[in-house]
Amino acid sequence: MTDWRSEKTARDARIAAGRAHAQGKVVRAEAVVDLLEAVLKPGDRVCLEGDNQKQADCLARGLAACDPAKIHDLHMVQSGIVLPEHLDVFETGIAKQLDYSYSGPQGSRIAKMLYGGQIELGAVHTYLELFARYFVDLTPNVALIAGVSADREGNLYTGPNTEDTPTVVEATAFKNGVVIAQVNEIVDKVPRVDIPGDRIDFVIEADKPFYVEPLFTRDPAAMTETQILIAMMAIKGIYAEYGVRRLNHGIGFGTAAIELLLPTYAEKLGLKGKIATHWALNPHPTLIPAIESGWVKQVHCFGSEVGMDRYIRERSDVFFTGADGSLRSNRAFCQTAGLYACDMFIGATLQIDLAGHSSTVTQNRVAGFGGAPNMGSDPHGRRHPSETWMKAGHEAEVVGDPALMRGRKLVVQLVETFGDKLVPTFVEKLDALELAKKTGLELAPVMIYGDDVTHIVTEEGIANLLLCRNADEREQAIRGVAGYTEVGRGRDRAMVQRLRERGVIRRPEDLGIEPLDADRSLLAAKSIKDLVHWSGGLYEPPARFRNW
Amino acid sequence: MRIVTDPGSQSWYEASARQRVAGLVDEGSFAEFLGPAERAMSPHLPLFDLPRAFDDGIVVGRAQLDGRPVLVASQEGRFMGGAFGEIHGAKLVGLLRAAIETKPAAVLILFDTGGVRLQEANAGETAIAETMRAIADARAAGIPVIGLIGGRAGCYGGGGLIAGTCSRLAVSESGRISVSGPEVIETNKGAEEFDSRDRALVWRTMGGKHRRLTGGADAYCADTVAAFREAAIRLIGAAPAFDLAMLEAEQSRLEARVKRFGDCRDATEIWARLGVNDPDAVPAMTDAAFAETVANVTEASHDAR
Amino acid sequence: METLHFRHSTKKPAAGSKPMAVIGVVASGNLEILLERVLPPDACEVAIETPIGGFGDVWEAVVADFVARAQPGGLRISINDGGARPDTVSLRLAQGARLMEA
Numbered sequence: 001m002t003d004w005r006s007e008k009t010a011r012d013a014r015i016a017a018g019r020a021h022a023q024g025k026v027v028r029a030e031a032v033v034d035l036l037e038a039v040l041k042p043g044d045r046v047c048l049e050g051d052n053q054k055q056a057d058c059l060a061r062g063l064a065a066c067d068p069a070k071i072h073d074l075h076m077v078q079s080g081i082v083l084p085e086h087l088d089v090f091e092t093g094i095a096k097q098l099d100y101s102y103s104g105p106q107g108s109r110i111a112k113m114l115y116g117g118q119i120e121l122g123a124v125h126t127y128l129e130l131f132a133r134y135f136v137d138l139t140p141n142v143a144l145i146a147g148v149s150a151d152r153e154g155n156l157y158t159g160p161n162t163e164d165t166p167t168v169v170e171a172t173a174f175k176n177g178v179v180i181a182q183v184n185e186i187v188d189k190v191p192r193v194d195i196p197g198d199r200i201d202f203v204i205e206a207d208k209p210f211y212v213e214p215l216f217t218r219d220p221a222a223m224t225e226t227q228i229l230i231a232m233m234a235i236k237g238i239y240a241e242y243g244v245r246r247l248n249h250g251i252g253f254g255t256a257a258i259e260l261l262l263p264t265y266a267e268k269l270g271l272k273g274k275i276a277t278h279w280a281l282n283p284h285p286t287l288i289p290a291i292e293s294g295w296v297k298q299v300h301c302f303g304s305e306v307g308m309d310r311y312i313r314e315r316s317d318v319f320f321t322g323a324d325g326s327l328r329s330n331r332a333f334c335q336t337a338g339l340y341a342c343d344m345f346i347g348a349t350l351q352i353d354l355a356g357h358s359s360t361v362t363q364n365r366v367a368g369f370g371g372a373p374n375m376g377s378d379p380h381g382r383r384h385p386s387e388t389w390m391k392a393g394h395e396a397e398v399v400g401d402p403a404l405m406r407g408r409k410l411v412v413q414l415v416e417t418f419g420d421k422l423v424p425t426f427v428e429k430l431d432a433l434e435l436a437k438k439t440g441l442e443l444a445p446v447m448i449y450g451d452d453v454t455h456i457v458t459e460e461g462i463a464n465l466l467l468c469r470n471a472d473e474r475e476q477a478i479r480g481v482a483g484y485t486e487v488g489r490g491r492d493r494a495m496v497q498r499l500r501e502r503g504v505i506r507r508p509e510d511l512g513i514e515p516l517d518a519d520r521s522l523l524a525a526k527s528i529k530d531l532v533h534w535s536g537g538l539y540e541p542p543a544r545f546r547n548w
Numbered sequence: 549m550r551i552v553t554d555p556g557s558q559s560w561y562e563a564s565a566r567q568r569v570a571g572l573v574d575e576g577s578f579a580e581f582l583g584p585a586e587r588a589m590s591p592h593l594p595l596f597d598l599p600r601a602f603d604d605g606i607v608v609g610r611a612q613l614d615g616r617p618v619l620v621a622s623q624e625g626r627f628m629g630g631a632f633g634e635i636h637g638a639k640l641v642g643l644l645r646a647a648i649e650t651k652p653a654a655v656l657i658l659f660d661t662g663g664v665r666l667q668e669a670n671a672g673e674t675a676i677a678e679t680m681r682a683i684a685d686a687r688a689a690g691i692p693v694i695g696l697i698g699g700r701a702g703c704y705g706g707g708g709l710i711a712g713t714c715s716r717l718a719v720s721e722s723g724r725i726s727v728s729g730p731e732v733i734e735t736n737k738g739a740e741e742f743d744s745r746d747r748a749l750v751w752r753t754m755g756g757k758h759r760r761l762t763g764g765a766d767a768y769c770a771d772t773v774a775a776f777r778e779a780a781i782r783l784i785g786a787a788p789a790f791d792l793a794m795l796e797a798e799q800s801r802l803e804a805r806v807k808r809f810g811d812c813r814d815a816t817e818i819w820a821r822l823g824v825n826d827p828d829a830v831p832a833m834t835d836a837a838f839a840e841t842v843a844n845v846t847e848a849s850h851d852a853r
Numbered sequence: 854m855e856t857l858h859f860r861h862s863t864k865k866p867a868a869g870s871k872p873m874a875v876i877g878v879v880a881s882g883n884l885e886i887l888l889e890r891v892l893p894p895d896a897c898e899v900a901i902e903t904p905i906g907g908f909g910d911v912w913e914a915v916v917a918d919f920v921a922r923a924q925p926g927g928l929r930i931s932i933n934d935g936g937a938r939p940d941t942v943s944l945r946l947a948q949g950a951r952l953m954e955a
Contacts, residue, residue: 459943602931
């Protein structure tokens, strides 16, 4: 007779084994390794919560300290490869397979381990895609998650960095998995219940508070005139042109510069209320001046940002907050918002090829993409109309019955023609292709595909790819804004001139932008301290960003 | 379209040496000596394969301030950290010596320097000594020398020594004044003694607010060119005499300061002894709130640096 | 240090009558440009001192584009480079030309 409840039985056995190291659900920090060795089985699929910001670091250290003779060949399914321990487990054999989304700080080590064959890579996913697979074929057997506090029943308060937790727990707890949470403290009553206790099997009071990285803090003091010039072009040539109200920004300096030009440059252009009102965005400190000047109606967040908690609490008209007053973020929902409810994604990349394909993967770094490939794509299916979306659709080549025309999401790449150390952004061939070949990847790690990109903005100008009518035009439009890179210098000057006459390429002077205005005095805040002043003292920047 | 911002509201910290001078003095009154077109550049830097600047990182000249003649020197903190090289130093010394002959209402030195330029250290050190001597001579001749400090390089090394010889100093929050810089102290005394990466520690030990509270600077201004202009005008009118009595009074006050604060382990302890109610709140205070705090601290109105 | 010289003839004299302007600062990734109205109105000379060798062709392209765009006839342009990227050079040159119009 078929046992239709074998998973449930196995889960009960795991929990029973774990209870030997717990008092009720509560486990002491010193007992983490014992608990994990009791609950985990070789070959398990494990989500070790590594978000963009919040890290289950106590559990990561515990997992890395497990005996590889007992626990081995795990299949790690987690969005972020951030901590050294996330990769240590592959060196010791505790883990074997990996499916992930983003690996910022570990980008070079992961590349080495991929080349060395220490990691069996499933795929580099987008966030939404990995979350989706949690519910289809990558459901974790065990989830190791992080929160700020929990009560003894396991009711969990994630704090402002809710991020991936609800999604991870949903997939694990409701499909016979075990959920182990580390918290900074165990309390009698949590400030708010982000995850109900019946979804949490074990709670560990961590030896120290979980690690959070200030990933989205861009110091205005480091912003260059080139970035300001690019930001001015984007505002005038795209935001104003298409009336972009609902949008997502990447995390680079270019988009941070745009945020700081809203209350100054964009205000002088009379754009207040007409652009950039509704956002899917992390709480970027550089958005504070725009919020304080009344530009921003509302912001939904993927996660939080270090130092922004008090500010968010006091600006609940703008942010999503819980009954306790603190931010409620949610990566899955915010990614969905960015994909379907925003009319524009604008962000940076490391490499763009002649067809407009882009990637942040270089030969030495596999940084992963996080949310950019979802938000930086036109979802193609049916969507509600908006003026911005329809206008972009009109510009694209119409094939078939115009009455059946649909809109386009604006996907804008904002790059300087040269990156650090004079490395060109524009290339004939993406490094991602070389990496795919060397490591035997079936699918090259392209971040945003060329056919999704609508505009490329550089200091030389804006290339509107929607208006290109064939591959040749597209290539020359890209070369025409690629500056003095080899790609840029290889342009067909006559064709670029014709594209400019058609408005496919627009230069700063075509947009009426004065080069002398590309000056730091145009920034609403020139330093982190200015941001603190804008916030009325509510923004509390991390020590490393202070200079007062 | 040209987006014009009010030059007075321009950030001093952000502005270049030339922009500071242009906004500080009466509009259009500045006449430069040895301007960039004369190409008085460092003879030493090419030997090190380092780029030169047309003005060797310092702008000097004459101007009117509030209708009165002044001589002005302005260091460019972004060129080699505003450091003193041979030409750079000679331009400042020459300007101060010219003051004795031309008798302006004041000499203004817009400090923005890390000290002496390593590549031409002998010439730079000599320039520091000559500058201090020239300041003493100018002050003895009755010409106030006013230092304005709020640039990105701060006022360190020999610059800190020179600042100590000025008649009056104005500083903004960003301005830092010291002889040894944070990294130098850490290298010599260890990170336990002074962690140069602890930005808040650096600022509360060397920054404008601390210098103003202890009387090391005589005016504290907002980080705008307009605020420095106003401070400069005010300080020229309040410059102390330069005689034996003043120097002796200064010496005894410095001795008293060591006695009173010598055992403090942190600037906040000094502020508490000065009578600041909530010392920990000082770094985050707005300029207006800080001005109120300063008004209640008697130590702030002294000549000692 | 590498020294580069470029001479161009222009169709027009540079706009404005300002005799001299200086813009930018010699700092890492930045540069200083001195513009002087001292040449015949159909000539433009650009002299560059840079600590980074081997980019002569890029400088040549940047300068040629600037001359074609701004028509800076009569200007002698001298550059002290601190290792600026070509885009920064272009921007500074454009800003310098605008200053000379005053």
